[in-house]
Amino acid sequence: MIISVVSGKGGAGKTTLAASIAQVFSAEFYDLDVDAPNAEYFLQPEFSKKVPVTQPVPVFSAELCDGCGICTKECRFHALYKILNTVYLTEPLCHGCGLCKMVCPQQAISYHDSTVGDIRSGYSQRTKNMVHIGDLIVGSTRGTYLISEMVKKIDADKLSVIDGPPGNSCAAVAAIKPADLVVLVVEPTPFGFHDMQQTEQIVQQMGKNYLIIANKAMRTADVDHYFQNRTKQAALTIALENRYHKANLQGEILSQQFSEIHAGLHQVINPELIRP
């Protein structure tokens, strides 16, 4: 059983709620917000393992390459360029597709593995389970690849929580794809609703079972306004309160500090876990 926590908008409370859900159910945790991972500040795992994630990238043989430049023209990702008669690689742009090697008339290209990021793992006393953090190399374009590689390692038989990336691009899709249950976190503001509805569209197109949690809610009238005329209502609403904010910014897990949040999450998510 895999639960993916996503929101569209950044700062809606994905990590806050993903950490709380993992704490309530003692679930294994995957931080897939690989270019701004923050879950470790809440889960405080004792890191015991760091595994590099690699992808193949081309290397050019100086002896064989005659500088014809065919590879630079064929690369769809503009990752190759030629100066005088030497071909260079802009590694962060390379997708490791292998086309340059196929088109090279001199067989001057081979592939070797290069690191795009790391997965750090460790045990969290707070969730009583393992935590895996994806760290993309700063500036890399291969975030979605790193997410997919991490997803491959998830054991679907165990209860796992995924902390997804913000936005509604292919990276979000990759984090939603393995989910049995999607938790959509919405900040009930004009921004939050706009972005969440786009994520909801993706979730619905993928035919996923999902529930909505409204976080940082202010006046009840505002929240009601957003949810009126919607078939899917918020399963749980968490208020914007200074005490939550204060605990959160210092890396406390809300469900551990506040019994009402622990109880609320248990009540809405537990029935989903025991469903056939």
Place this chain on the structure above:
Amino acid sequence: MTRQIAILSGKGGAGKTSITASIIKMMGSVVAVDADVNASNLPILLPHVQQSTTAYYGMNIAQVDHDQCTGCGACLSACQFDAISQNEEGRILIDSDCEGCAACAFVCPENAINMAERKGGDWYVSSIDNGYLIHADLIPGEDNSGKLITKVRSEASTIAKEKDIAYIVIDGPPGTSCQAISSITGVDVVLAVVEESLSGLSDYRRLAELIEKFSIPHFVLLNKAGFSAEVEDKIVAAAAEFSGKIIGQIPFDQDIPRALQSLQSLADMDEYKKTITELLEQITSSLTKT
């Protein structure tokens, strides 16, 4: 000469868009850019009138001509992304994982695979009270390449040049990957909006590392402040480490999100007008000096 200011944070929800909108409202003529193309919020906060819509095409995607395809399967082993499968009838299927590399098209002995255009979204030119707003909507789930960001930014430069507008202000995407890079290449200064939290600090460090690689000067605005002197001290130390000058501080104040509910920004709130004006002065004076 046009000067470009980008507002980023690393962390989502730190306050990029509300600060960007506030700054824009306090400026003279300006071209505003929403570079967060897959969760575009600046248009919600800035009253605008849409002038034009242009379709955006992302990567070309593999398409099989089933009349030509013999089902030999050469493409299956060429694809590094597991995006091609063959069903029981031998029909070759391309799924949504296709990254558009064209390796399959190259190896196909029948030339049965073409790389076809696929619409990735739309981008818009709109007018605002004091200039223009260039923004875009990526189709949910599409590949968020920096290409669309580059497109809206180049359109902004063209308009700024044509209309002789001195400033381009860019509302950046969250994160520190390719979209962030596409938003900061060639800008004159970055304003980093840093939320007072451990997450905000961590993401600021990643952002500062990225900005440093491009040798762009940056300023820091501390947002949602006033709850933890300890976290604040750490942010101040990190800013010093990366030579980011702290030029303002906005407290955690529930009146701010409340104002956002009615689409008001800090520029519309008497108690924060001064902060924003001073912030803007510091940024613009740093640009006129150089």
